[in-house]
Amino acid sequence: MGEFSHFDQHGNAVMVDVTKKKETTRTAIAQGKIKVNDEIFEKVKEGSMAKGDVLGTARIAGIMAAKKTFELIPMCHLLMLTKCKVDFEMLEETKEIKAVCLVKTTGKTGVEMEALTGVQIALLTIYDMCKAIDKHMVMSEIHLVEKTGGKSGDFVWKES
Template identity: 50%
Template sequence: MEKPNQTLTHIDQQGNAQMVDITEKPATHRLARAQSIITMQPDTLAMIMSGSHKKGDVLAVARIAGIQAAKRCSDIIPLCHPLMLTSVKVQLLPEPEHNHVRVITECKVTGQTGVEMEALAAASAATLTLYDMCKAVDKGMVIQETKLLEKQGGRSGHWQAEDSQ
């Protein structure tokens, strides 16, 4: 298990929440990849894969939701810096052998702070959208394993989850 950082940067010396001051940080190329998985009934996944859902192409809608969430991340995460993203990719990978859709996201920016939250928000929004579009036929879907897979750039350099693909 990774040793936690001993300093929480979003808390000031008095214990108050604060936005991190990145004024003096250099702009660098940054990348983050994240995933989220939504597990469902086999019939629900088959309907998604065949495109026979009455709401249309749910994978396309989920992809757009993920992209939009990355772009609007600072609107929903209170202390997150607004970023001028240079790339957002959202892959939706149906895995019938596991009855789930794996969502893999990648966000890039050249900036003074990382894009981990944007990648995680994109993965979360895509799986939430799949749930929303399919809940009428499968209320028991489970969203799980929402996590950071990799980050590059910035002072801390490259980090990759041990089990990332």
């Protein structure tokens, strides 16, 4: 049975000891969606081609936030990310914008939190830039898609 790794035997929060872990290549991909109304959906879609580039701004915000994960999540280790990208997909049927963040590092711990933080802040930035039109946007289905590297092995998301 699993145990929380971020607490010591007294239940106190600790940044776990990874001193003896090997430096290996680690990757993580996370994704999430934001549901917007028809008007926003069309404007964002146009914007990404012509002007008023919501997704370009959100992409940069997501990448910059991934680099700041260690400042935001209390027990996260600082890592030197060796790659970070954020991509978007416009889901026409559901009027959702999907954000996918890929992060790589060569280090002693994984980059799941960095990928998830990249997704979250990218979605929040979309929210921020569109909220003057409508505030009923909802962010959902934010989760890890896959990870590789590290002692705990690879992970691939299984739809339940």
